Amino acid sequence: ETGVTQSPTHLIKTRGQQVTLRCSSQSGHNTVSWYQQALGQGPQFIFQYYREEENGRGNFPPRFSGLQFPNYSSELNVNALELDDSALYLCASSPWEGEAFFGQGTRLTVV
Amino acid sequence: DQQVKQNSPSLSVQEGRISILNCDYTNSMFDYFLWYKKYPAEGPTFLISISSIKDKNEDGRFTVFLNKSAKHLSLHIVPSQPGDSAVYFCAASVRDYKLSFGAGTTVTVRA
Numbered sequence: 001e002t003g004v005t006q007s008p009t010h011l012i013k014t015r016g017q018q019v020t021l022r023c024s025s026q027s028g029h030n031t032v033s034w035y036q037q038a039l040g041q042g043p044q045f046i047f048q049y050y051r052e053e054e055n056g057r058g059n060f061p062p063r064f065s066g067l068q069f070p071n072y073s074s075e076l077n078v079n080a081l082e083l084d085d086s087a088l089y090l091c092a093s094s095p096w097e098g099e100a101f102f103g104q105g106t107r108l109t110v111v
Numbered sequence: 112d113q114q115v116k117q118n119s120p121s122l123s124v125q126e127g128r129i130s131i132l133n134c135d136y137t138n139s140m141f142d143y144f145l146w147y148k149k150y151p152a153e154g155p156t157f158l159i160s161i162s163s164i165k166d167k168n169e170d171g172r173f174t175v176f177l178n179k180s181a182k183h184l185s186l187h188i189v190p191s192q193p194g195d196s197a198v199y200f201c202a203a204s205v206r207d208y209k210l211s212f213g214a215g216t217t218v219t220v221r222a
Contacts, residue, residue: 043200048209
């Protein structure tokens with residue numbers, strides 16, 4: 001039990017649609033990061049938020065965007081979905097220094 | 112550009128024996144290394160970490176070794192147990208920033 005919960009657990013969307021994934025972090029964890037894990041690969045960093053500000057971004061296009069809220073919840077938004085966006089999306093929270101705790105992930109399928 | 116590599120996609124070991132998982136990295140700026148364990152339908156769970164100022168860290172049955180000159184780290188599990196069967200990810204970061212993951216090694220512990 002990591003204290004990080006994600007919703008929904010599974011989602012099917014059509015190409016071109018928009019999707020919002022949600023994460024509830026551990027209380028007191030100021031940092032939240034989002035990762036994309038494609039089949040057979042390790043998680044790839046999308047972006048990180050620290051105290052509601054974006055604190056860094058991986059090699060993902062602008063149609064991937066996020067928000068972090070004061071109540072330790074956060075969102076990942078993806079616009080104009082593509083088939084290659086099908087993956088497991090992981091949210092991870094951490095104090096400013098320390099290991100990241102992951103949620104169980106949201107499995108997104110784009111058809 | 113894959114900065115963290117796990118060249119063995121799978122490992123099969125007999126219960127009670129030692130499991131050795133290997134990981135190589137290319138970015139000399141990495142100063143913090145972690146191992147995560149992942150079961151199907153769950154998010155990665157933190158296992159053990161090591162700072163670049165150390166060459167060994169031990170926690171129960173798990174020991175991580177770091178060889179900075181070779182840019183190589185390994186995870187030893189002794190003795191291996193059936194519950195250790197999972198996918199193991201090596202990850203690295205610069206100053207607790209984003210994690211760069213390897214592709215994972217699937218460990219199967221045989222009874």
